[in-house]
Amino acid sequence: MHPVRLGIQSITGMLVISLASFTVINSMPADPVAIAIRVWNLPATDETVAALRAEWGLDQPLLFRYCDWLTRFLTGDWGRSFRTGEPVLGEFLERLPISLSLGIAGLALAIVFAIPLGFFAAAHPKGVADRFSRTLSVFVQAVPGFWLGLVVLWVLGVQLRWIRLLAQDWTAAVLPILLIALHFVAVLARVYRRDLMETATQPYFRTALAKGLSERQALWRHGRCGALYALLAAVRSEAGWVIGSTATMEILFGLPGISQFLVQSIAARDQMVLQAYVMVIVLWMLVMNRGAYLAMRFLDPRLA
Known part of the structure; x- marks a missing residue:
């Protein structure tokens, strides 16, 4: 386009x-x-x-x-919050870095883990990696993120005391990022695996095997670009779910991001805040879609 x-x-x-x-x-x-x-x-x-x-x-x-x-x-005047009386733009600029850090870091971490997990699942069908990715995919789709976060907090914070509950330093973001990544790594790994498996059915893949390459080498050499293309397409569709996951983690862990600020503003019918939140989410979706599109076009210049 x-x-x-x-x-x-x-x-x-x-x-x-x-x-x-x-x-x-x-x-x-x-x-x-x-x-x-x-x-x-x-x-x-x-x-x-x-x-x-x-x-x-x-x-x-x-x-x-x-x-x-x-x-x-x-022109940069987003109005004043009915609830706090402060400029909405200032409130968002103060909280937006937290929300962006959680969402982007969680999604990036999911991509980093999804590629090797999906590759080994495709290289060894019905192997340990394949069974693990399938089980993880079913688990994260069936278990609500809020409930899983509560369980993790109770086990690690209350029972084992490995983490500090409601900490206000950088360590407070580590667990939410991991939980966000956990949800998306399973989905993205299955997408990556599926495209690699389709590559294994192509004639050029059998030709690569006949030339002496192992199945793993042939998959990596001839299938990784196409699988990455499919993974980026999945990222475009999953970008909206990142918002919901980030909002859940902010509320659960008491992080002062824009989603927590939104929840506080809904009860007060803070129209300026609600409208600004909608526009920020729309902008997020546009940026994510455009970024994924450009990366896909880099992998396949024929995409117009």
Whole structure:
């Protein structure tokens, strides 16, 4: 796809999603002014209510409010949180590195482990690696990540005391990253294995064996690029699940990322925070899809 056309489609998609989410969020049954007055202990007078509604633009028609919000959002003014009174952009910039670190590190670690696991599973069908990857894939799909995290916390933190519960240093991110990677390594390893197994059925693979290569050598020489291509395609589809896994880990381990901030803002109907979160997630999906697409195009220049 031509870069200009792809850019137009991406911008159009973001505008449609932003309008749809803005409409839904502003239609939620609750008055953010009433919530702010209660949280901030302000006098519930008509003057106070009118002033807050005018300041936040809640007294304007929906379409006008959307256009005003979009203009401000694109210029870096994401509004103020109804709950904390702080600029939303500042709140996100403070918390976003934690969420990005968890998601990117977990996904990258999953890819690093998935490649050798998938390769050995394909090189030795029905062997230890193959059975392990299959069992792990079924396990992570059947067991909720939140429940698994609770069990790991109870075993390692309470029973064995190998970790400090609710630590606030870099060690607090190690276990969440490992749990995120655990979910994706099984899925990606099975995708990598499946494509390698398909390579083993091709005529050129049998030709490589006839030339004296072992099955393992032939798989690595002739199948790794195609399998990596399939793995990157799977990463594109799994990018959305990374968000959910990261949110689960933030809440479970008490990490101050944007997902935990979102949960706190939902109860307060903090519209500015909710809208900004939607746009950040959309941007994350676009970046992940574009990055995977470029990597796939590098492996196969015929992809246009």
